Amino acid sequence: MxxxxxxxxxxxxxxxxxxxxxxxxxxxxxxxxxxxxxxxxxxxxxxxxxxxxxxxxxxxxxxxxxxxxxxxxxxxxxxxxxxxxxxxxxxxxxxxxxxxxxxxxxxxxxxxxxxxxxxxxxxxxxxxxxxxxxxxxxxxxxxxxxxxxxxxxxxxxxxxxxNTGHQGEAIARLIVEKLKLKKVGILQENSGLGESGGAATVRSLKKRGLEPVGIEVYPPNATDLKVYLNKLRAAGADAIVLWNSPVQGMLLTAAGLQAMKWYPALLGGNSLFSNTVLENTDPEVLKNAYGTLIKTMTYSATEAPGARQVAYAxxxxxxxxxxxxxxxxxxxxxxxxxxxxxxxxxxxxxxxxxxxxxxxxxxxxxxxxxxxxxxxxxxxxxxxxDQMVMATLLSGKDARSMGVFRERA
Structure with a gap:
């Protein structure tokens, strides 16, 4: 046959x-x-x-x-x-x-x-x-x-x-090279992501001659993060790096900062990008907030998302x-x-x-x-x-985002 x-x-x-x-x-x-x-x-x-x-x-x-x-x-x-x-x-x-x-x-x-x-x-x-x-x-x-x-x-x-190695490097680079900040506090969930992300951030900051002014670890079932945020504020942090997995961590962080009327730079992973946060948070909290994101899901003043990504979105x-x-x-x-x-x-x-x-x-x-x-x-x-970038949270309010894409920082 x-x-x-x-x-x-x-x-x-x-x-x-x-x-x-x-x-x-x-x-x-x-x-x-x-x-x-x-x-x-x-x-x-x-x-x-x-x-x-x-x-x-x-x-x-x-x-x-x-x-x-x-x-x-x-x-x-x-x-x-x-x-x-x-x-x-x-x-x-x-x-x-x-x-x-x-x-x-x-x-x-x-x-x-x-x-x-x-x-x-x-x-x-x-x-x-x-x-x-x-x-x-x-x-x-x-x-x-x-x-x-x-x-x-x-x-x-x-x-x-x-992964968190890439994210920690991008976050530290933005803090040092663009935002020109030196006092960094880390707020991390007590989880695999929190531990890995926190360690990657510390490693990347040390490469640039910085040590975090404080590291606070919160339980995944926490209902209020103000006690941790207050400790980082007391340590003099002018930037907070948040490592959270479910969106609750970002919601609690945003609520805490808003209640404290404290507006440091806020950076973290893609878990920061929630439209619930955009709808329920004072824009003052988010005006200097950035998260890591896959480059294909972002845009800039000169570059739009690809046609395939738009159709998928x-x-x-x-x-x-x-x-x-x-x-x-x-x-x-x-x-x-x-x-x-x-x-x-x-x-x-x-x-x-x-x-x-x-x-x-x-x-x-x-x-x-x-x-x-x-x-x-x-x-x-x-x-x-190099296939990951930092993007702004507030760009989620931009019509170009379609609720999915974000503008590169």
Whole structure:
């Protein structure tokens, strides 16, 4: 029996447009040829496990980041799925608890998930990655901690974003080089993100000859941050670097500064960008506030967002669960992860975890929604520091933002 073979270029040389067309090309090709080309799966669909907080403290804050999953799955299935099979998302609730993640990941694997996404949050993702590493399952979490980019420690986990190392460097650079400030206080959540972000900020400040005037750590379930802010004010801080994961940390910080009538420069990660903050905070608090953001989701006086990003943003804002945190829905790591997973599996003609891992590790300059994505066996962070910028919070009120984009600082 003869068979027709479709020849594919090496994945690292493919654009996103090229790889999205692989499904139709492969669908027309015969995949017969022995057991090694049989798609190893259970049932008629491709099951992707999704760990997420459906209940608990961070459920509402993290829900927007799963909008990208819905969009990506709809697009992939409209193009024939993966190797002709529709993608099915199997969900499990982690109850907003990092301690629940190992059991949640095992539950998803036992349910037939061949790859995993989520949870959101650095503490949650670190707990999950420990399990997926032992199970040798391809995994992309929603954590920004620098540790999660270590391909030696977590060889099956991929970070489809920038990380706290990049963020700390950009924040320190803006404080020193543009704002010309020297007295920096750090307010960090007691979490994986807070610890990693705080350490990265201290490291980057020290490179520039500065030591923070104070570091305050607050519990994730705090309801008032004024006691911590007052300590930083007493220490003489003229800039506050906030490391928070759910939006509550930014809301409490803004409320505290407003009540204290204290208006230092305020800097932090993408968790600062919430339209709820814009609607409920005195602009005086935010006039000197900046957050880290993926460059493709920003604009300047001379450069507008790309047409693809604008079209994507228009889709994101139609989802009710994205409301008030549209920007984090748009920069979620899961959209590019699922599309790259499809491209890799179809180029390999089978769902073989080790071959997928090898292809991921060799990915170079994949044209993703968030930017140019590359991995190496040791570095599992998709982006480089120059693909991340500082952006202003108040630009969210600008019509050009569409509720998603922000202006570069």
């Amino acid at each position: 003869s068979s027709q073979r479709t020849h594919l270029p090496h994945l690292s040389h493919l654009s996103r447009r090229d790889v999205l067309g692989l499904g139709s090309a492969l669908a027309g090709a015969s995949l017969m040829g022995g057991a090694q080309n049989v798609f190893a799966q259970r049932g008629d669909t491709i099951k992707i496990g999704s760990a997420r907080a459906m209940t608990g403290l961070v459920a509402s804050s993290f829900a927007p980041l799963y909008v990208s999953v819905k969009i990506a799955v709809e697009e992939i299935n409209a193009k024939g799925g993966i190797l002709g099979r529709q993608v099915e998302i199997v969900e499990a609730d982690d109850e907003s608890s990092p301690a629940k993640e190992p059991a949640v990941m095992r539950k998803l694997i036992d349910a037939g998930a061949q790859a995993l996404l989520g949870p959101v949050g650095s503490s949650h993702t670190i707990a999950a990655a420990t399990t997926t590493t032992a199970a040798k399952v391809i995994h992309a979490g929603g954590g920004w901690a620098e540790e999660l980019a270590d391909g030696r420690k977590y060889p099956y986990h991929y970070q489809f974003t920038y 228009k889709r994101v804002v139609t989802f009710p669960e994205a409301k008030f945190w549209e920007i984090n829905a748009a920069i979620s790591p899961f959209y590019d992860y699922l599309h790259l997973l499809k491209a890799v599996v179809e180029s390999e003609k089978r769902f073989d975890t080790e071959r997928i891992k090898k292809a991921f590790d060799a990915t170079k300059d994949y044209d993703g929604m968030i930017g140019s994505i590359s991995f190496t066996p040791d570095n599992h962070c998709a982006l480089t520091g």
